[in-house]
Amino acid sequence: QICLSLVKLLFYLAHSPLGSIVLLDFQPRQFVMVDGNLKVTDMDDASTEELSCKEDNDCTLDFPTKSFPLKCSVVGKCEGINEKKNLFNAYRYFFTYLLPHSAPPALRPFLSDILNATGDLRYGINETLKAFEKVLHLYKSGLYLQKRALHLKDYISLKGFRTVGGEDYKCWPSYSHLGCLLSVHSAEEAAAICNSQSQCQSFIVTQQRTWTGRPLASFQSSLTDLIPDANAVVYIKRSASSGERL
Numbered sequence: 001q002i003c004l005s006l007v008k009l010l011f012y013l014a015h016s017p018l019g020s021i022v023l024l025d026f027q028p029r030q031f032v033m034v035d036g037n038l039k040v041t042d043m044d045d046a047s048t049e050e051l052s053c054k055e056d057n058d059c060t061l062d063f064p065t066k067s068f069p070l071k072c073s074v075v076g077k078c079e080g081i082n083e084k085k086n087l088f089n090a091y092r093y094f095f096t097y098l099l100p101h102s103a104p105p106a107l108r109p110f111l112s113d114i115l116n117a118t119g120d121l122r123y124g125i126n127e128t129l130k131a132f133e134k135v136l137h138l139y140k141s142g143l144y145l146q147k148r149a150l151h152l153k154d155y156i157s158l159k160g161f162r163t164v165g166g167e168d169y170k171c172w173p174s175y176s177h178l179g180c181l182l183s184v185h186s187a188e189e190a191a192a193i194c195n196s197q198s199q200c201q202s203f204i205v206t207q208q209r210t211w212t213g214r215p216l217a218s219f220q221s222s223l224t225d226l227i228p229d230a231n232a233v234v235y236i237k238r239s240a241s242s243g244e245r246l
Contacts, residue, residue: 001211003098004132005038006031006090007125014083014125019048022082026089036211051078061121063088068121083125091118102173106144110135140212142185151191155235162204162232163218164225169199171219175210180219183210187235190217194237202236 013021023030025045031038040046053059059070059078068088071079095118099111114131117123123131138144171180180197184190187205194200199221208216226234 001036002033002038003090003094004136005033005036006094007129007132009038009040010083010086010090011125011129013046013086016048020050020080020082021046021048022050022085023089026086026093028093048082051081052076053078061085061088063092080124084121087118087123087125087128088121091115095119104139104144106146107135107139110138136212140214142189145185145189150188151195152188152235154195154238155191156238158226158234158236160228160230160232161226161234162229163202163220163222163234164227168219169197169221171197175216181206181216182219183212183214184217185214187217187233190219191235193217194219194235200237202234204232204234207231 013023023040023046025042030040030042032041033039051059053072053076056069056072059072059081061068061070061078061081061084066088068084070081070084073079095115099115100108103111110131114123114128114135117131118128168179170177171182173182175181175183180200182190182193184193184205190203190205194203197219200219201221203217203219205215205217210216
């Protein structure tokens, strides 16, 4: 969410009515999240000026660990230097820390491609935004899920009940530090996740939604402490259930 919001912001800066705008003091502390959108807190160091040049050799974009040769345009300006400076700063301050983590395994190759392409400045802002929107579509639609054996058949569903909230086993990347609360596309994906975790004995798909509209599923190691809830369904592993418990 943070990276996508940043890319949308940089897309606007690259195509603003004033021309391509560069953030000269590009640091994480210069941004803040407002209602799920990343915003710049200080525009004092923003500029529309692009480096003047006479030849391509005048257009080297230098960073502490990398340098990029750019072209000198016919009007004597280094082509795309503001856009590329913003994009590489997004890569080194945000993408490298956020993109490799948290995504479902099937989506990680797509994010790795974005990371590598922006790190080498093979992508401009247009291509980067398009790549992010493709990943978001796959994530929201569930198209990233590979065809596999059905896991939900391994579970007994109890409608009208939910588990008591509280501290349980922890997992990564959980939305709650007290237990294992993960975003899922469906109960089938939640069942696959539960099967992959040795501690998991049951789960419930909650009414909570993430910013993409996906529900959150709570995974539990305990089969006890069920309470009535007309809107809930608890899924319990058949191997863990017994007639006495049910």
